[in-house]
Amino acid sequence: MGLLRTTMPPKVQLLAVLAFGVAMLLIENQIQNLEEARAKLEQTISKHEIAEVDHRHSQNIGRQFSTQAEKDDTVIIYNRVPKTASTSFTNIAYDLCGKNGFHVLHINTTKNNPVLSLQDQVRFVKNVTSWRTMKPGFYHGHVAYLDFSKYGIKGKPLYVNVVREPIERLVSYYYFLRYGDDYRPGLRRRKQGDKKTFDECVSSGGADCAPEKLWLQIPFFCGHHAECWKAGSQWALEQAKYNLVHEYLLVGVTEELEDFIRILEAALPEFFKGATQLYRTGKKSHLRKTTEKKPPTKETIAKLQQSNVWKIENEFYEFALEQFRFVRTHAVREKEGELEVLGQNFFYEKIYPKVN
Template sequence: MAPVSTGTTSKKSEVKVFSLVTLGLILILAIIFVNNTLQIQEETKATRGYIRNLHFLPPHLRKQVVEVINRDSTEESTHEWGQPVQGTNFVIYYNAIPKTGCRSIARAAAFLSATQAMDTRFKLTILPEDILFNEGLIRQYVRQVDPPAIIGGHAIFVPFSAPQAYSSSIPVKYVNVLRDPLDRLISHYYFEQNGDSVHQASFFTVGTKMSLDDCLHDEVCKNKSYDKILKRTINQLCGARPHCGTLSRRAMLTAKRNVNHYTVIGLTEQLNTTVLLLERMFPSMMTGLHSHFRKTEVASLKKFKTLDKLAPSPATLEILRRDLAFEYEVYDDVKRKFDQLKAEMGL
């Protein structure tokens, strides 16, 4: 029998390896395609359900709302980032993310307002709890506030300047603060569980108090507390569109796009610098804010510190980092913009 050619055997091996690699790539692409398809179906279902609930509107208004909903998520947005605002004929919309230092800033702002002359003093008002996720009611509320003013609350992003049919006649400027997602989630979770020296624990936790480690393995706690907290930053920055209620890449991309509407978004890890940037961005309204912040900083940190936080286990930390991947994309993008603006302002 003639010996088998070494070259032939080598070629057969290469073909076999190539076939296995190709098959592997096809499987990976198929998995990605299925995941994306399921995500799109989920968001489409939410959108259709939202549109069905608009039947009470007159046809011409319903058509306009549907057009807003169906806007492509990659559309260009207005770029307000890092542009100082002169004068005081505007309202600042501070849709604060929970547990980012917002109450410390608001406290300093209240002291600043109290020292300003009556004809230039800005008002500090808080959105009612029952409208925080209702775009239409937030618009109505903002229209009733005369500038200068700061409107705060743990509310969703609202595009006040677009579309034109729904725009507010009052100029609205956006500010916010983000915190490292892992630190924010842990602090927010235990705030819901234990409160602080000002606020009691959330009613969601009554009868279900447990560590974050245990919560991840308890369906009631996970659904009522963890999942809600996990999505909070993306949901608030994304807005009222149906897909914003999901923790998805589309919601994350919309949130990143909306960041460009903000004059500045600060960082909890650099709260002093954040307050200085607020002064620089709104010189006519905010000059002196940093001085009041420094006077109240220690007391505010003690007053608003979450009680009885427990360090998660290494296994839990691994799950949290995985679950927070989308939020870290937003946070890292904001941090890059923040550091660049800080350098431009010489801070």
């Protein structure tokens, strides 16, 4: 180069230097372009890989949900209290089971005894949890609450129930035993032929209308403990309240049965889709109206309300009513005179780690 510098004229040397510089700039520019192209290619490949992973993940989740949907293990137990409109509600489940794809099973106990023997408790728990061909399932019957976790079961069923004002429930049951109802009008009832009114029964101190007969809703919620069935037990009341709040998905009241059904339809559409409309228009929605029922006088009601059993049973009913109305307040809203189920009021945000 030194020899070239001495022999080449200055202008030629300048042109050579300029040409070399331009060539270097072009090469550097090409290198930069190649680097950018490589970076874009790597970014594209990376995005493609992430998208592929996300796609596979979505497919896996979809398959999981599909499998779960195909193998829905949900079990509902409705341990129905007598004379609380339980037949009306149960018949809705029977009408919907074929359409919505679940099974309905009646728990028929000997002499309608709500307390199961220990061996039957174990049998029942095993049946409900392992009888896969009957899942999803809706079990109903006059059975006291049974705590499945006591038997080492992890997958507990969903409990639902309905309660009624205690004296109204007893009056309805009193006349039901004598006159039957419109569900099976030809069936002879245990007290058929007894024409004594409920007022006369209370006035004469009859056994069928004694305050102790009010003691039924609390033990049904309290369960299979000896104390649950001691009329007037404060411990049983507290246990029944605890179970209602912690072990039951929803407890409605007879006087507001349609709202109970509406909320269940919103919460468990896989079981109760179409239930509200069916309750309003179906032929089986208002069955089992007791025949020849005569409302008690104020004097009769006042006499029953003096008993400690009524006070405790009524306290439980008021507790259940307050809880139900609290749930309803947060589940529906009134619009143009009709109750409308609220849609989803939560969503997810700030999800990490981020995916570019």
